Amino acid sequence: MTRRPGQGGSPARLHGRRWFRPVLVWAGILLALPAVAQMRESRIKDIARIVGLDEMELIGYGLVVGLNDSGDGDLTMTRQTVANLLDRFQITVPESEIESQNVAAVMVTARIPPFHHEGDRLDVNVMSIGDADSLAGGTLLMTPLLAPDGEVYALAQGALAVGGFSIGNDQPGGQQISQNTPTAGRIPGGATVRTDDNRIWAQNGVLTLSLHHPDFTTAARIAESLNARWPGVAGARDAATVQVRIDEDIIKRGRVANFVADIEMARAVTDMRAKVLLSERTGTIVMGGDIHIHPAVVAHGNLTVSIKSSLGVSQPIAPFT
Structure with a gap:
């Protein structure tokens, strides 16, 4: 009797498939260690909102x-x-x-x-x-x-x-068809x-920014980015709040909208935590940026997963002339 491809399989092979995925998951836990925080430069308008301008x-x-x-x-x-x-x-x-x-x-x-x-x-x-x-x-x-x-x-x-x-009869015994x-x-x-928006969104000449994802490092970097362009105008009050002072000269010249637009387009380095997502059911490991794989060994039964680091020197084929 000839066994077709995909039909059946040896007990050892089937058993190995059952525990191979959990081993990979645990290996991912041990091997995927976060290094430095993920750093990206983003526009301030994409990572914060102006307090008082909500719908x-x-x-x-x-x-x-x-x-x-x-x-x-x-x-x-x-x-x-x-x-x-x-x-x-x-x-x-x-x-x-x-x-x-x-x-x-x-x-x-x-x-x-x-x-x-x-x-x-x-x-x-x-x-x-x-x-x-x-x-x-x-x-x-x-x-x-x-x-x-x-x-x-x-x-x-x-x-x-x-x-x-x-459509249909909603009486007992009747048929009714509904969609959505x-x-x-x-x-x-x-x-x-029926009315204009008269809300005050810049109290006493101070503009307040609220971060979408509160983080002390990101708030401090936003303030640093703004102060680099307009010295002394911004300060991080907490992990979610950055206050920006609007100069009186800007208010007198009617340039508040332009000033706010410049703030929104300014860029700051955001701090994102390195993450590793594990699915024990499927054995899938998803890693974000700035994840370092360190040398380690995971053994389960007769299966061993080993991660090693080897240092080498890249040498051109022909010497420099």
Whole structure:
């Protein structure tokens, strides 16, 4: 009987495969020793952010109308909201007479960037909070969007774009086909900003940088890099914070934006720890930069892994003339 390639195998070979991978993992632990920290030069704008220039989260509560009998149905919350909306238009309707199959109560969220101005447009997300089956084909009525301080920063309104659908009978025993999430949608450019951004992001002429990955060495090097170009303007307060003083002359000449742009484009040497990633399940070893392999020996059963260093001199084939 002829054994085909890939079929079966000797017990010794199969046994060796089972413990060969763990041996490699342990060998990697012993042999891969970190040396000096990994050093790379990066733009300051890529490793830090300016404190006070974060995006703000906005949220609001509203109604989506025009649904094809896929709304909240007999939900009390939705009926009360519809009644309050009609009352603003001086239309009084008893809550018991309101049918809300074509209406859905929703939460609306958006993110507003720094330096926004009145009239800017924002994308909004709309999510059902009732028992609506789908928001497809619906239109969001004007909804105020509030920031954490309780102020209205934008107004949202428009037709929804829904990426999911739900088809079928949701009654017991009925069949229903759904894809993605039909109870959530988006309105690109669906919100209009109503106020300018008046936040103060340079307190008392001091710009604060916050590192994405706090590290004392990196913070100190950022300060050194900035001081090399503008002597005495920067100082590392802690592992995550670098403060930069804006000269009064720059403020008087209206060159603050140019100064900040120069800071963002300045480069500093970042300090990254050397890392070794091990997967015992697959026997994979992944090493980053600045990893030195030192001489060592790992033995397991009849398998020995040995790492040796040999020094040699590179000699050209022909002598120099």
